Amino acid sequence: MEYRRLGRSGCLVSSYALGTMTFGAESDEATSQQILDTFVEAGGTLVDTADVYADGRSELIIGAWLADRPPDVTERVVLASKARYPTGVDRNDAGLSRRHLRRALEASLLRLGVERLDLYQVHGWDPLTPLEETVAFLDSAVQDGTIGYWGLSNYTGWQVVAADAVARSAGLAAPVTMQPQYNLLAREIEWEILPACEHLGIGLLPWSPLGGGWLTGKYRAEQRPEGPTRLGENPSRGVEAYDSRAVREQTWSVLGALERIAGLRAASVAQVALAWVHDRPAVSSVILGARTVTQLRDNLNATGLHLDEDETRRLDEASEPVCDEYPYGRIGREMRSRGAP
Secondary structure, eight states, X not given: OOEEESTTSSOEEESEEEEOTTBTTTBOHHHHHHHHHHHHHTTOOEEEOOTTGGGGHHHHHHHHHHHHSOHHHHTTOEEEEEEOSOOSSSTTSSSSOHHHHHHHHHHHHHHHTOSOXXXXXXXXXXXXXXXXXXXXXXXXXXXXXXXXXXXXESOOHHHHHHHHHHHHHTTOOOOOEEEOBOBTTBOGGGTTHHHHHHHHTOEEOOBOTTGGGGGGTOOBTTBOOOSSSHHHHOTTOGGGOHHHHHTOHHHHHHHHHHHHHHHHHTOXXXXXXXXXXXXXXXXXXXXXXXXXXXXXXXXXXXXXXOOOHHHXXXXXXXXXXXXXXXXXXXXXXHHHSTTOO
């Protein structure tokens, strides 16, 4: 396992993290705890969860695991959680207000059975709560030791810059991480979000690095998925819905390029896709999600795999995001270049 700084902080984390959205939903408690054991045994340290994962059951499972393992195991864990989305029926049981974040943080600590979190992340933008209120609460949690650092998730480029500016201008603790979707089928963060994070020293924690299973090579054109897979159980699921991605010619071009490189590398398609994300600019740690121990072990075999310049170029070309000429296409790039008039 390799280790990197968590954004601009002095905290080191494994360059592959464990995402736990499956815990208590797609993976039962016994399987989830085996996944945690496997991850830590492989040298993994960063464990990421959220209060809404399986209605809190993910945090409960992690808490039970932490309580049942010796200190020499649990002290290695860099623990992260998130808050933003509804956790109750009251109108204030959502968002990034001081009221909701205080209650959400206390509830997460209770479920996890810990006194503090290493990283606490706002799970999405809140259009109602002033940034000053959110940032002030997070800074106070840093100052009282309840959290070590704070980060962002699912923010746009301007929102990342705004949150960082509010914190810095007031002399408060600023965000150290940003958690976006990022993979070979979803590279649009490279237009604004990635450059903003790189400029500010904010580390990326990419989620869905395998595109919800697409970049494992298990789906085929004109063959709707069936059986015990995410899309087999629900082909219309979220951003990885089969019908929306299957109709894109680029999807199959990317998979073809991955399969060719995987064959030459004697690696799995998933491992090559993970290696591509792993070495992108500003990435602190890539979040792995697994329903089974077998899936996790295959993903962890990407550790130490680094693509050469030619392999990276081939994947970059196959996956280049389609956009208009301006502001992100050819004309926009030329205008931003040093030689632009």
